[in-house]
Amino acid sequence: GNSVTQMEGPVTLSEEAFLTINCTYTATGYPSLFWYVQYPGEGLQLLLKATKADDKGSNKGFEATYRKETTSFHLEKGSVQVSDSAVYFCALAPFGNEKLTFGTGTRLTIIP
Amino acid sequence: NAGVTQTPKFQVLKTGQSMTLQCAQDMNHEYMSWYRQDPGMGLRLIHYSVGAGITDQGEVPNGYNVSRSTTEDFPLRLLSAAPSQTSVYFCASSTPRRDTQYFGPGTRLTVL
Numbered sequence: 001g002n003s004v005t006q007m008e009g010p011v012t013l014s015e016e017a018f019l020t021i022n023c024t025y026t027a028t029g030y031p032s033l034f035w036y037v038q039y040p041g042e043g044l045q046l047l048l049k050a051t052k053a054d055d056k057g058s059n060k061g062f063e064a065t066y067r068k069e070t071t072s073f074h075l076e077k078g079s080v081q082v083s084d085s086a087v088y089f090c091a092l093a094p095f096g097n098e099k100l101t102f103g104t105g106t107r108l109t110i111i112p
Numbered sequence: 113n114a115g116v117t118q119t120p121k122f123q124v125l126k127t128g129q130s131m132t133l134q135c136a137q138d139m140n141h142e143y144m145s146w147y148r149q150d151p152g153m154g155l156r157l158i159h160y161s162v163g164a165g166i167t168d169q170g171e172v173p174n175g176y177n178v179s180r181s182t183t184e185d186f187p188l189r190l191l192s193a194a195p196s197q198t199s200v201y202f203c204a205s206s207t208p209r210r211d212t213q214y215f216g217p218g219t220r221l222t223v224l
Contacts, residue, residue, distance in 0.1 A: 004154075032211060043116075043202055043215035044155075051211065089154060098143050098206045099170065100213065102154035 002027045006090050006103030013080055013110055021075040021106050023064075023090035031092040033057075033066050033073040034100070038087040047075075047088070051095075082110045114138050116216035118203050124222045125193040133188040133219050135203030143206035144186040145170070145213070146178065148199040155202065161186055193223045 007022040025033065032051045036044040048057030050066035050073065057064050062077045073090060090103040119134045137144065145160035157170030161180040175197060177189040186205075190197060200220050204213040 036215075041217075043217045044204075045215070046212050049211065093211075098145070098213065099157060099160065100155070102147075102156075104152055104154045 002031070002092060002094065002101045004090050004092055004101055004103035007106050009105070010107040010109060013108070015082055015110055015112050016079045017110075019075070019077040019080045019084075019108070021088055021090075021108070023073045023075065023103060025071050025073065025090075025092050027071075027092055027094065027101075029095055030068075031094050033064070034091045034093070035062070035064055035073070035075050036089040036091060036102075038089065038105075040086070044089065080108075080110050082112055084108060085110045116203055116205055116214050118201075118216035118219050120219060121217070122220050124224065125190075126224055127193060127195060129193050130189070130191055131193065133190075133201055133203075133221070135186045135188065135216060136184050137186075137203075137205040137214070138184065139205060139207075139214070140183060141205035141207065141214075142183065143213075144180070145204050145206075146176070146186070146188045147202045147204065148172065149202060149218075150199050158188065158201075190221075193221075195223045197221065198223045 003026045034049045035047040037047045048059040050057040053068035055066045087105045089105045091100045116137045142163045146158040147155040159178040161167045203216040
């Protein structure tokens with residue numbers, strides 16, 4: 001079956017540091033890949049997505065590239081802010097199917 | 113535009129009690145789903161619906177019932193609550209292209 005493996009947290013960084021959160025997946029075919037973010041006390045919001053190999057998703061300074069050869073979709077940001085503190089979830093959905101499979105989530109804390 | 117709404121925000125039940133978690137969306141989305149979020153396990157799909165009158169089971173359906181009589185509403189019923197159902201429950205709906213899911217704010221349920 002499908003699965004998503006995420007970097008264990010929690011992750012604590014200083015403001016303006018470089019961020020990488022690793023995500024690898026197992027799936028048949030060509031799934032769509034997503035990063036969702038959950039701010040404290042809120043539901044999940046889509047941060048970015050990529051639907052085919054070598055696509056780069058980007059939003060709010062975050063980026064992730066769909067790497068089929070390494071089955072990875074690592075999340076990166078060049079300079080994090082305190083407001084980026086949240087839990088980040090990597091997820092996949094089979095092509096044409098909405099049923100998301102989530103990773104366990106990575107809690108990120110940014111200190112001033 | 114309210115998006116996806118869930119009620120209640122918090123609920124405490126005793127073992128054996130029943131209740132319904134409400135979910136509504138005003139975006140005319142066909143696809144709706146329920147997830148539960150547990151520490152260290154990410155989100156897991158409970159039930160989903162691809163349209164009014166059509167529901168199906170997800171990864172962890174036992175102990176839960178759903179129905180979809182209208183496009184807007186997708187209630188989740190706990191028939192006889194158990195402590196193992198203590199969790200945060202999220203409802204989501206999907207865009208017509210089915211490539212982005214919108215999540216509600218969640219219901220935190222505690223079963224004593």
